[in-house]
Amino acid sequence: MSGRTVALSDLLGRVVRDADGRKIGRIEELNAEISLEQGGSDYLVTGFSVGRFGPFDVIATGNFVQQLVRRITRATGYRRYEIPWDCMDLSDPARPRALRREHELPRAG
Amino acid sequence: MGALHLSHDVIDAQLVDRQQEKIGRIDELLLELEDGQPPRVATIVIGGVARARRVGRWMLALHRAVHALFGHREEQESRVPFDAVRRIGDTIELDVEGDTLASMRLERWLATHIVLRIPGGSGERK
Amino acid sequence: MKKWAEVALGVVTSIGGFLEVGSIATSAQGGAEFGYQLAWVLVLGTMSLAILMEMTGRLAAVSQRTYADLLRERFGYRFFLLPLVAVFVVSLLVVISEIGGVSIALQIATGIDFRWWAIPTAIVGWFLLWRGNFTIVEQGTAMLGLVAISFAVGALKLHPVWPTLGRAMLPSLPSHDRARYWYLAVSILGASISPYLYLFYSAGAIEDEWTIEHLGVNRVTAGMGNVFGGGLAIATLVTAALVLAPREIKVDRYEQIALVLATPLGRAGLVFFIMTLFITCFGATLEIVLAMAYLLAQGLGWNWSENLKPDKDARFATSYSVLILLAALPIAIGMDPLTLTNISMVATAASLPVTVIPLFVLMNDGDLLNTHVNGWPSNLALVVIALLSIVLLVAALPLQLLGGG
Numbered sequence: 001m002s003g004r005t006v007a008l009s010d011l012l013g014r015v016v017r018d019a020d021g022r023k024i025g026r027i028e029e030l031n032a033e034i035s036l037e038q039g040g041s042d043y044l045v046t047g048f049s050v051g052r053f054g055p056f057d058v059i060a061t062g063n064f065v066q067q068l069v070r071r072i073t074r075a076t077g078y079r080r081y082e083i084p085w086d087c088m089d090l091s092d093p094a095r096p097r098a099l100r101r102e103h104e105l106p107r108a109g
Numbered sequence: 110m111g112a113l114h115l116s117h118d119v120i121d122a123q124l125v126d127r128q129q130e131k132i133g134r135i136d137e138l139l140l141e142l143e144d145g146q147p148p149r150v151a152t153i154v155i156g157g158v159a160r161a162r163r164v165g166r167w168m169l170a171l172h173r174a175v176h177a178l179f180g181h182r183e184e185q186e187s188r189v190p191f192d193a194v195r196r197i198g199d200t201i202e203l204d205v206e207g208d209t210l211a212s213m214r215l216e217r218w219l220a221t222h223i224v225l226r227i228p229g230g231s232g233e234r235k
Numbered sequence: 236m237k238k239w240a241e242v243a244l245g246v247v248t249s250i251g252g253f254l255e256v257g258s259i260a261t262s263a264q265g266g267a268e269f270g271y272q273l274a275w276v277l278v279l280g281t282m283s284l285a286i287l288m289e290m291t292g293r294l295a296a297v298s299q300r301t302y303a304d305l306l307r308e309r310f311g312y313r314f315f316l317l318p319l320v321a322v323f324v325v326s327l328l329v330v331i332s333e334i335g336g337v338s339i340a341l342q343i344a345t346g347i348d349f350r351w352w353a354i355p356t357a358i359v360g361w362f363l364l365w366r367g368n369f370t371i372v373e374q375g376t377a378m379l380g381l382v383a384i385s386f387a388v389g390a391l392k393l394h395p396v397w398p399t400l401g402r403a404m405l406p407s408l409p410s411h412d413r414a415r416y417w418y419l420a421v422s423i424l425g426a427s428i429s430p431y432l433y434l435f436y437s438a439g440a441i442e443d444e445w446t447i448e449h450l451g452v453n454r455v456t457a458g459m460g461n462v463f464g465g466g467l468a469i470a471t472l473v474t475a476a477l478v479l480a481p482r483e484i485k486v487d488r489y490e491q492i493a494l495v496l497a498t499p500l501g502r503a504g505l506v507f508f509i510m511t512l513f514i515t516c517f518g519a520t521l522e523i524v525l526a527m528a529y530l531l532a533q534g535l536g537w538n539w540s541e542n543l544k545p546d547k548d549a550r551f552a553t554s555y556s557v558l559i560l561l562a563a564l565p566i567a568i569g570m571d572p573l574t575l576t577n578i579s580m581v582a583t584a585a586s587l588p589v590t591v592i593p594l595f596v597l598m599n600d601g602d603l604l605n606t607h608v609n610g611w612p613s614n615l616a617l618v619v620i621a622l623l624s625i626v627l628l629v630a631a632l633p634l635q636l637l638g639g640g
Contacts, residue, residue: 003143005139005140005142007138007154007159008120009120009163062310062314063314064314121308131537134307199299223553224545224549230544231545232544235366235544
C-alpha cells in the first residue's frame, strides 16, 4: 500500500476515460468532505465532477473557457458526471479511468 | 458541513494567518493517494515554484533562472498541512504565524532591509 | 446626509480622473483633424467605461473582493497571467506617457527641457504614495483635477455650433482619410476605456470599505462621474475643432494643444492648460502605478492597502515604488511623449478583451453576487462592449500601420 502524492493541478482538466476506454470528459472539480471518524478531521475526496463540453471540449481544458462555455450555452451537449472516488482509478494520475462504462455513471442534474 | 469544492473554493483562495493578515494564496494542493482509500487533501503549498509549475515546464525553467540570478539559496516555498485550516469562507484561515512561513521571506526581507531604511516606512496608520 | 457627501465626492473623483494625457491628446487630435465628427466615439467610450466601472464596483461591494482578486480566484493562476501581463505592458506604456505629460507641462511652464522633469516627477509621486493614504491620493488629485473644467469654459467661449455637435454624437463615416479617422477612433476608445481605471475603481471600493449599502453610490459615481468626465473630453475635442481645424494645424506636439485654451481664454488659458496637463497627468501616474501594484498584490495574495504603512505591505509598497521610478526612465532619456501616448492608447484598446470578457463570467456568478448579478440589459451591454473589444483587438495593428501618421 504505497502512498503517492499528486498535485491538484495535475488532475484538473485531465481527460477521463471509461471502462471501455472511451473518452467521457475532463475533470472539472474534486469534491471533498470532512471525515470525522476516529477523531480525525481530514478532508477526503468523495467524488469527481467530470464535464463534457461537446464541440467545445477541445478548448475547454482551462477553468476560464469551461466557465465561459457553461454560462453561454446549455445546448451544446454539456453534460456532467459525478464519479464517486471508488469508481475512479488514479493509478496513473495523468490518465484517470472510470471503473464503469459511460452509461453506468451517475449524471448531474 | 457540505462538500468542499477543491477547484472552486480552495485552490487560489486567499490565505490569512492567526492575526487575519494576508499571507498569500493557495498556489497548489497536494493530495495523498492510497489504494482502497479516498484521496486525502493533505498539504497546502504556497510559493512561486508551485505557481510556475502550474503554468508549464518553460515557466518553471524561467522561474529557476530568475531566482538563480538573484542568488536565492533558501527555500521560498511553504508547505502547510491541510489540518491547519481553521475556517473556510471568502478567505481561508490558517492556524499559523505568518512570520514563520518561508513563503513570506521576501516580504520580511523587503520590510527590514528596504522599507524600514526609508523614512515614513513604519509607524501608526497613515 | 453623509451618503450624499460620499456620492458628490465620488462623482468629483471620476470627473477629475477622466481627463489625462491620453484623453487630452486623442481628443485634441480628433478635433483638429475631423472637427466635431469623432464626438460619437467619446460618447461610446464614456458609456462603456461607466458600465465597466459600475460592474467592477458592484463586484467588489457585494463579494468583498476586488476584480483582480477574483481574476485569480475564479479562473486560476494560469489564466490570471493573461490579464496580468496584458495590463502590465499596456499600463506601463500609459504611465510613461503620463509622466511625459507632466514633464511637458513643466517644460512649457519653465522652459527647462522636459527630460529633466521625469525623475523628479517620479520621486515626488513616489513620496505621495509612500506617505499618503488612499483618501489623500484619490480625492486630492481629483479635486485638483477639476481645473480641467477650463476646457469646458474654453469650449463655451468659442461658441460651438450646437446642432452640428449634437449630430456628431451619432456615429458617422469619414469623408476623407478613412484610415486616419478609424485610427483616431480606436485611440480615443483606448484613452477612454482603460483597464487600469476599472481595476483601480474596484480596489478603491475595498479601500473605501464599500458594502451592499453602497450600490447606489456606486451607480451614481460610475455613471455621473464618467458622464461629466466624458463631457470634458468632448469639450477638448470641440476646442480643438474650433481653434486648430480651421487653421489646419495637425497636432504633433503638446504645445500646439495649449493653443485651444490660449485662443479663447488668453494668457489665463495657457496657465489653465499647463495646470490641467500637470495635475491630471500627475494624478493618473499615481493611479496607474497603484492599479498595477494592486493587480500584482491581489493576484499573488500579498498584504496590500494604500492605508497601511509600507512596512506592513512591503512587497506592495516596493512594487509601486519600482514601477513609478521605472516609468520615468524612457522620458528621462528623451522618448517623445506624444508618440508614446498615441501608441499606448492603441495598445490599450487592443488589450481590452482579457479584462472585459472574464467580467462577463463573474457578473453572472450567483455565488459571488447573489441577487445582484447582471440582469439581461446589463449583460447585453457587456456583450456589446466585449464584441467591441474584440473588434478593437483585430483592428488595432492594421490601423496603427495605416493611420498612425
